Amino acid sequence: MYMRPRDWQPTLGSPCAIPIPILTLNLTLNLNLNLPHPRAAWQTTPIDCLLQLHLACLQSLIGTCYFLLLHCASPACCCPVGLWTTTTTTTTTTMVVFALFIISKSGGLIYNREFHTGMNKLSSNDLLMVAGSFHGMHAITKQLCPNPPQASASSSNTSTSLAPAPWVTRPTGLEVLETSQFRMQCFQTLTGVKFLLFTEPQQPNIDSMIKKIYELYADFVMKNPFYTVEMPIRCEKFDRGLDGFVKVRS
Amino acid sequence: MVLYSFYIFDRHTECIYSRRWTPPRESSSGKARPESGGSITSNGDQPAHAARNHSDDEKLIFGLVFSLRNMVHKLGGEDDTFLSYRTGEYKLHYYETPTRMKFVMLTDTKQNNLRPYLHQIWANLYVEFVVKNPLAPVEHPGGIGVANEMFERGLETFIVAVLPA
Numbered sequence: 001m002y003m004r005p006r007d008w009q010p011t012l013g014s015p016c017a018i019p020i021p022i023l024t025l026n027l028t029l030n031l032n033l034n035l036p037h038p039r040a041a042w043q044t045t046p047i048d049c050l051l052q053l054h055l056a057c058l059q060s061l062i063g064t065c066y067f068l069l070l071h072c073a074s075p076a077c078c079c080p081v082g083l084w085t086t087t088t089t090t091t092t093t094t095m096v097v098f099a100l101f102i103i104s105k106s107g108g109l110i111y112n113r114e115f116h117t118g119m120n121k122l123s124s125n126d127l128l129m130v131a132g133s134f135h136g137m138h139a140i141t142k143q144l145c146p147n148p149p150q151a152s153a154s155s156s157n158t159s160t161s162l163a164p165a166p167w168v169t170r171p172t173g174l175e176v177l178e179t180s181q182f183r184m185q186c187f188q189t190l191t192g193v194k195f196l197l198f199t200e201p202q203q204p205n206i207d208s209m210i211k212k213i214y215e216l217y218a219d220f221v222m223k224n225p226f227y228t229v230e231m232p233i234r235c236e237k238f239d240r241g242l243d244g245f246v247k248v249r250s
Numbered sequence: 251m252v253l254y255s256f257y258i259f260d261r262h263t264e265c266i267y268s269r270r271w272t273p274p275r276e277s278s279s280g281k282a283r284p285e286s287g288g289s290i291t292s293n294g295d296q297p298a299h300a301a302r303n304h305s306d307d308e309k310l311i312f313g314l315v316f317s318l319r320n321m322v323h324k325l326g327g328e329d330d331t332f333l334s335y336r337t338g339e340y341k342l343h344y345y346e347t348p349t350r351m352k353f354v355m356l357t358d359t360k361q362n363n364l365r366p367y368l369h370q371i372w373a374n375l376y377v378e379f380v381v382k383n384p385l386a387p388v389e390h391p392g393g394i395g396v397a398n399e400m401f402e403r404g405l406e407t408f409i410v411a412v413l414p415a
Contacts, residue, residue: 119327120327133317133321146255147340149338171338175336177336179333180326181329182325182330
């Protein structure tokens with residue numbers, strides 16, 4: 001599986017910015033103009049063909065490695081011309097994560113963390129109020145559901161069918177809130193804990209990010225023997241894990 | 251494209267116009283959702299849901315939208331505006347006029363932001379057929395003067411034209 005961008009053409013021999021759907025990767029490509037086209041022998045205009053190379057890139061699963069695949073741009077010929085592998089040593093990402101809130105199942109704010117300025121600074125009292133009212137609003141958004149999910153309809157969805165019986169037919173509450181300045185993604189675990197992640201409006205891949213944060217929470221908070229549930233989270237390893245995860249990307 | 255409902259709230263928390271396209275709640279015109287299954291739902295599957303009537307829905311939506319708007323102002327600053335939210339089942343689109351009238355539309359989750367359309371409904375339909383109507387009162391207690399024939403028909407054609415089923 002690879003994506004073939006339509007109008008990104010590398011400027012050969014000069015630094016070029018290649019937008020990648022997930023991150024913006026800036027790297028210098030020093031391509032050799034004498035690349036042999038595999039089918040150059042029977043191309044009528046091999047030089048034109050070479051100048052219109054397309055780059056396809058895909059991020060490896062680990063996220064640290066990119067494969068760049070050069071294509072001939074002519075629609076008739078789609079043979080790969082070369083394959084490069086590069087690591088993220090030269091990456092600059094555009095991930096802006098403003099803040100993370102964790103709301104316990106009873107509506108209390110048990111963790112809040114600001115990663116990036118851009119949202120209003122609120123006092124801890126205000127934050128508690130926002131979290132509490134969001135807890136209520138989340139419940140109302142569940143109530144308002146105009147078409148409650150049917151058990152049969154949702155059984156096709158593999159991610160929800162893992163949940164035990166009552167949850168499959170229960171409407172999910174608010175998942176994404178969009179405003180003109182930020183976007184809030186809410187992920188509710190089966191035990192009722194809510195993770196709110198505030199990012200910039202057009203931010204892709206929040207789902208995987210919030211799942212990763214949930215993993216960090218499970219590893220470093222829930223497995224911490226000194227942590228009592230429903231109490232504010234003070235786990236240094238969790239903080240550091242978030243730093244390593246969120247700040248590296250921003 | 252599935253459209254569930256549409257509401258207009260005036261600046262005093264009152265719902266002055268509402269319209270639903272969901273079959274089990276109201277037998278209004280066409281636009282059935284794909285998996286209607288109204289009988290299954292009313293079979294005591296969700297009794298609390300069925301017991302609630304329309305005016306309760308309106309109040310809930312107003313309260314929700316009002317609090318979300320306040321929360322957004324608190325978090326993002328005064329010039330931040332609430333646009334929409336999405337759950338796993340539906341999406342709510344929101345538009346507020348400078349006079350604090352609120353236009354709310356519930357659709358399926360695949361819909362992009364409908365804010366421009368809500369703005370058009372306000373500018374081209376509400377202002378034209380309700381505000382400029384000499385017989386309509388200034389305020390609309392209980393929705394008097396909003397649901398006139400021109401407005402209804404305009405809304406119907408607008409929705410059919412802009413949001414094809």
